[in-house]
Amino acid sequence: MKLSPLKYLLCVILLLWGRANGQFGVSSHTMTVQVQEITGIQVNIGSINMAISGADAVAGQDDMTTIDQSSTLLWGINGNTKKITVQTALATPTFTLKVLALTPTQGTAAPEVTLNTTAQDFLLSVGRSSGNCILKYTGVAFASQGTGTDAHTITFTVQAQ
Amino acid sequence: MNRKSQNIAKTIAKVLASLTFVVASLCAQHSTAKQVLTLQVLELNKIDLVGTNLTLTVDAGDPSDLFQKPAVNTNTTLVWTSNGGTKKITVATSNSSSKFALKVSALDVSPGAGLTTAEVSFSDDATRDLIVGVGKSAGKCQLRFTAVANEKQSIGADAHVITFTITSS
Numbered sequence: 154m155k156l157s158p159l160k161y162l163l164c165v166i167l168l169l170w171g172r173a174n175g176q177f178g179v180s181s182h183t184m185t186v187q188v189q190e191i192t193g194i195q196v197n198i199g200s201i202n203m204a205i206s207g208a209d210a211v212a213g214q215d216d217m218t219t220i221d222q223s224s225t226l227l228w229g230i231n232g233n234t235k236k237i238t239v240q241t242a243l244a245t246p247t248f249t250l251k252v253l254a255l256t257p258t259q260g261t262a263a264p265e266v267t268l269n270t271t272a273q274d275f276l277l278s279v280g281r282s283s284g285n286c287i288l289k290y291t292g293v294a295f296a297s298q299g300t301g302t303d304a305h306t307i308t309f310t311v312q313a314q
Numbered sequence: 315m316n317r318k319s320q321n322i323a324k325t326i327a328k329v330l331a332s333l334t335f336v337v338a339s340l341c342a343q344h345s346t347a348k349q350v351l352t353l354q355v356l357e358l359n360k361i362d363l364v365g366t367n368l369t370l371t372v373d374a375g376d377p378s379d380l381f382q383k384p385a386v387n388t389n390t391t392l393v394w395t396s397n398g399g400t401k402k403i404t405v406a407t408s409n410s411s412s413k414f415a416l417k418v419s420a421l422d423v424s425p426g427a428g429l430t431t432a433e434v435s436f437s438d439d440a441t442r443d444l445i446v447g448v449g450k451s452a453g454k455c456q457l458r459f460t461a462v463a464n465e466k467q468s469i470g471a472d473a474h475v476i477t478f479t480i481t482s483s
Contacts, residue, residue: 192345200350205358212362213393215452217355224349248353292353296397297450305351312345 238272249293259284357398365390370461408475410439427453
């Protein structure tokens with residue numbers, strides 16, 4: 154039997170209507186969402202320069218210092234309590250370089266660290282959080298050490314506490 | 315839709331539903347961060363005086379040694395810091411034609427911070443060596459100023475601005 158266009162259209166509509174109203178019944182399924190441990194850490198300035206000049210010296214004093222607080226350390230952690238350590242790759246620096254975490258939004262700052270090639274505690278008791286702190290670097294030189302340049306590559310590492 | 319198509323559709327639905335979606339970090343996990351830091355120490359030479367402006371007065375003193383007793387002052391300390399090559403400290407007065415004699419010497423120079431020269435007399439405004447062999451060090455010394463007058467000179471006053479300079483040897 155040949156259907157007229159109107160009847161054909163009516164059948165299509167009825168067919169689609171049937172499907173939209175669960176013509177195939179009800180089906181359920183299982184979906185699993187798994188969140189793994191995530192750790193992120195970065196420094197907002199990749200390279201900084203510090204210099205000790207006459208402006209940092211006092212006549213009659215052997216030691217001279219300069220301070221930099223221009224960079225920020227940022228992190229995001231969703232695991233158990235962590236700590237952040239710091240170290241330099243420079244094995245035999247001529248001058249002294251220290252670092253301290255200022256005003257951390259999460260965790261507790263460790264005492265100021267004199268950088269060497271061994272990882273030392275920088276920030277402790279960092280829980281599940283995203284946070285930041287200011288990096289306070291202090292460069293120290295003595296007149297008897299003369300002039301020169303130390304090039305450091307400093308590494309901050311998140312690890313289990 | 316026929317039964318075959320229905321079965322295919324159901325199979326696809328089951329496959330999709332059974333997938334486990336693992337929520338991983340949208341960016342790679344980073345447990346370390348690195349920063350390059352360059353610490354440069356430039357050559358510096360700093361010198362300063364500890365003490366107030368001085369007035370040396372030559373007076374009569376004991377009549378037996380009239381005009382034989384100079385006026386001496388040791389209240390001023392000279393301090394310096396230098397981290398470059400070997401330097402020296404020079405001294406000069408601004409008064410090129412003083413009436414009365416004025417001399418200066420460096421006493422008790424910090425060990426290893428330099429060597430004192432002979433006493434300097436300010437006969438004119440020329441620059442003269444006061445301490446030599448100043449190495450990479452911080453040091454200090456006591457300044458001894460001596461003013462002398464004789465009976466042939468009338469009363470008066472000389473004003474001096476004394477300048478100490480760290481300079482290359």
